Amino acid sequence: MELSNAGDHFSTQMKPHSSTPIVNNEANTIRITHRSERRFLTRLLHLILRPFNNHLGRPSKPHPPGSSPLKPSNAIRKHCSVTNRRDEATGIYIADLRPLLTPEAKVTKHIYYFCGGGWQAPATAQHWQTCSKLARQMPNTAISIVSYPLAPNDPAPKTFPQSLALYRRIMAQSVEEDHRVILAGDSAGGNIVLAVVLEALREDFEADAATRPPCPVAIMAISPSTDLRRDNAEIEKIKKHDPILTPLFIKSTARAWAADWDPADRRLSPINADISLFARAGVKVNGITGGYDILGPDGRLFRDACAKAGVSGEWLDWDKQMHCFLLTWPYGLPEAREAMGWMIDVLKEV
Template sequence: MPSPQHLLLKQFLTAATAPLARRRPSIAAMRLSLEIGSLFQFLPWGVHLDCFSLEGMAAEWIKPENANPRRVLLYLHGGGYVLGSLNTHRSAVGALAQRCAMHALTIEYRKAPDFPFPAALDDTLLAYRWLLRQGYRPHDIIVAGDSAGGGLALALLLALRDNREPLPAAGIGLSPWTDLELPTATIRRVAHEELQLLEALAIRGWGGLYADTTPLTAPLVSPVQADLHELPPLLLQTSDSEVLYDDVLTFAAKARCAGVPVTLQTFEGLVHWWHLFWRFVPEARQALDQAAAFTNGIWAAQQAAARVLHSLRAPARRPDSRARV
């Protein structure tokens, strides 16, 4: 059962989106609304911000004081490939990075409709390759994202695999958008609730803006359509009441059949993007804590494997040839 704080959040979001049922605001107006909302979101205490230009692209380092500087969380914000920015997700990324004790790199990737596919994926590949050129090792990088950013993180893994480039240690998808076709069955499932129906209809249109002339079924557009073999361990989080729930379950099942280690965590009755409201929604803090536990498990598995490899490579001790009288 969702918490009272989440119920209040849901009532607020329902009231705030009610005008959308009567008129369709422009993408520019929705972007402005999100930017205004982000003015009230702040980084957690003890997390520092470093803004810079990554080969001409706006980017940020988010650095918790407790972080291991060798490990990086490459985080891709959500927003249906048309909305969202560094500002809208900075607080939640900071909370996640602090829990994971990692530095986080976030980028202002290009968005539709001005820059359709593959612009966002190209920017993401640019950021990942830049990390490698800075000396970060692939097995010290975890790629993460929410909603469309989660789908973009999965597309990045697929593109790296197909290009035979080194893969990061793991991927994290927080309610990732894996199927831009958004099946009609999903629309029917959420049609009883105004907030979810509006989300479904909106992102269905945004999917077309992002794909543009590329088929919605292209694997790097809709990762659920891809061959998912040889991907690194994945963490997928979703709520059973949000629009993308069915797609996440389908992707998780397909990835497992391909031999990918998948950790699927489902929550009950939560709205899409609940992670962003971590300051006052306990389920958001719980989800971020579980994501941190997943990353800790990745590092622990690496250390265990390194110990085993070291023991196999260590020369056997020669017996003492000196006779004892």
Template sequence: MRKTQGKDNVVHSGTRHHHRGRSPQSMALTAGCRIIVKNAVRLWALQPNLHWPFDSIDRIAGWAPHPPAVSIRRVELPTCPAELVCAPGTSARRAVLYLHGGAFLTCGLNTHRSLVARLSSAADAEILNVGYRMFPSYGPSAAVADALDGLRWLLRRGYRDHEIVLAGDSAGGYLALATALELLHRGRTPTAGVVAISPLTDLDSAHRLAQPHSRCSMFTARAMTAFSRYLTAQRRGRFNRRIVSPVDADLENMPPVSIHVSTDEFLLSDAELMYRRMVDAGAQCDLHLWDGQIHDFPLAADILPEGRRALRYVGDFVKRVTPASVEDAVARDYARAASL
């Protein structure tokens, strides 16, 4: 544990957790990703502007049955769809706004419904899963705007800022961090915390490519370079409004952050750099390092024991940073009744 002095002489800490050992399921999944996913990513790197079949992935995932006994309510935000997901037995004393991964290009509500349902149970929380706008029509700034619309919806539902956590995986991890920073930029009260799973935190790929990541089972150096160039081209075009790297922002007033990442993936350096910048800024950050996992491994929690364990840690973090009181519950119930 590393401790620093923050504002008003309050001691903040950064804590690293190293999770060793691999399940047989993890080894099999890694081998499968090397054959299927890594080769698909290689093909994308040759033609980054090719959006099919990536824009079909979420549609195909929609054919899967919904998680059993889970309450799923369709929500229409001003510019995008969302789902309110609540696992059986959840008290709904707190909420998570979830932003899916997919390189700002793919995935959506369908691909992440099972993960969100598991997180609802682990965190004892309602989850607003946001199907934010993506490339090629919209950039990350539009996705952050959609996340802010989702937060407004949760506030109207009766939740307060200190009862809400922002969360996301991969590109969604970037968006969760960027949304918290946008709240601070606007002088707004930040949420209770942020969860980032295998997050992109630096839009400059130089430090990432300098690291040896031949063990990554999903991405190649060429693919990461192509993605960086694609994102840079979009930033220089019509999507250049406040697209920032979280690692380069003023992090002093950030809420507590919990990061989970594999030690074998390309975005390990992004996670470690974000952790160091958070701690150096005097903010609270927990970094969980998982040996031998694929990128964004909690997404495979249905078959992966490590993914289920990681989501339990995420749930514990959400509950820790969102202590509920009787007064909060009464105010929330009143707001919900008034909205009926």
């Protein structure tokens, strides 16, 4: 796949052989774009980060209980208007981003983004910049960041039901406002969107109803955490290459989020849910994985399970890239910028 960017715009131009269907899937519903480059700037970043991999992104103290309003930097407000609102039923705050140049454009698509951070940290500057880029480059699309309550004060047994209730309200609102919904998230956020949608679909298909509630048209999962058991043997093999995550850290964040739930519970580990529900509901599942990410093997297992279940989607699999490498695009790393362009192009087609 050849990718190019000009100024503030990222775009992708794919060669026919660069995006290939996964094996053992006659319907060719999952298509994977494989990349393997690791340029000098990325190598340098990995070397710089490795000595600090037990400290990066770790909150110094627990996040306060409940959902908190999100605070963008002044740099974000130069390009986007940001409105914080609180969902009255769930108490969850949502920040809506709209580009300043086209604030009145008709919205036909709405992306709700759940930020990663080990289920313990709020949105970072990189999350804000990524969502601002989506708002500016995706016509007729509203972008919202969801401030879900965080562990350890609000682990999954408390937050998951709230997130599921918020999902129901988002989908009902999409019918009222006549727009398509995409749920997106990175790492822990990717875990939540996958698990919440699968649980909602399970409830919907088990209900004896003439009509089923609406569901998203697509999901975008960036380096998602898909199995909180953390027992994949590949984790130990990859840990020497991962510049930011360690087995100790991902096990500790999983424990904090799970609390007294079994880590194998489908609401924690979407790999254990009925993934065929996505295919039955027509939800496309797209994603990004990196080869130097110890969560990558579980992400690829989830992708393969989607393929076997006949789920449609586009996946970018980039060897020698770290966890959530896409989020480093503001620093000029070419692989991250190209991954951002790939994601924007995929989301535009949904």
